[in-house]
Amino acid sequence: MxxxxxxxxxxxxxxxxxxxxxxxxxxxxxxxxxxxxxxxxxxxxxxxxxxxxxxxxxKVYKGVEIVGDATKPPLGEFDTVDILGKRFIEDKSALGLSNPLNQLTPEEWATKQIVNKTRVRINSLPDTLTVRPSQFGNGVVPEFNEFKDFKDFVFKIDADTPDLRNAVANAINALKAEFPDYNFSSIFGQ
Missing domain, CATH: 1.10.8 (Helicase, Ruva Protein; domain 3)
Known part of the structure; x- marks a missing residue:
């Protein structure tokens, strides 16, 4: 094309x-x-x-996969890498928590979507050799050395309830305890 x-x-x-x-x-x-x-x-x-x-x-890139071996699946993906802001921005959808068919509590959702996925990304960074665009990107990605030392994560969450805020705060506290060199914050209703 x-x-x-x-x-x-x-x-x-x-x-x-x-x-x-x-x-x-x-x-x-x-x-x-x-x-x-x-x-x-x-x-x-x-x-x-x-x-x-x-x-x-x-210098804001969407859909950046981190890769150890180019012939294998990615180690993880960052929704947004903001080079000038020196941060990762992760978009999280929690709107489904209000669905009556939903089986997760806000606490379970936050553990799965924030703690577990962020842990994988951070732990995968030392094994990363290259980057490539994910299907959710636009074909361009930064060089890995441009962001490999970033320590800030922002979680943009599309829902906003008191229970969800509490669950996300607990998730961020868990991440801060596990990764004290990193900074974590959240934005709700985005």
Whole structure:
């Protein structure tokens, strides 16, 4: 899908990105991403091309997989890597907790979604050799050495109830006890 690569380059130029190497890599990365995930919807391709150019400009990357061996599944994934803010942002959906069919308490949800998944990500960082875009990204990712030493996690949670706030606070306290060199915070209702 070279069209997607050309569109990403044009979007980047509109954002005053002119370095030929950056533009070339951007075009190649976006085209490869479109091919890898077999994306054919022209609107989705345009969104990805625009998002990829914006990531290059803002240095905020979505869907970044950390990989030890490129032939194996990823060690983990970061929803967002914010290079300039020096932080990881994890989007968490807790809206299902209010569903009557839900089987999890807010405490169980927070342990599973925040403590367990974050533990895997942090513990996987020493084994990471490279990064690649996940299917939820836009084809561009930062270099691993740009974020390997980040110590800040922000959890953006789409729901907001007193029980959920309490459960997330407990989860963050558990992470702080296990990983005292890291900082953890949360934003609710996002």
């Amino acid at each position: 070279m069209v997607a690569g050309r569109e990403a380059i044009e979007n980047a130029r509109l954002l005053n990105i002119i370095d030929p190497n950056v533009l070339s890599n951007l075009g190649t990365d976006v085209a490869s991403f479109i091919n890898k995930f077999k994306i054919t919807d022209p609107n989705k391709i345009s969104q990805i091309a625009q998002s990829a150019a914006e990531s290059i400009k803002t």
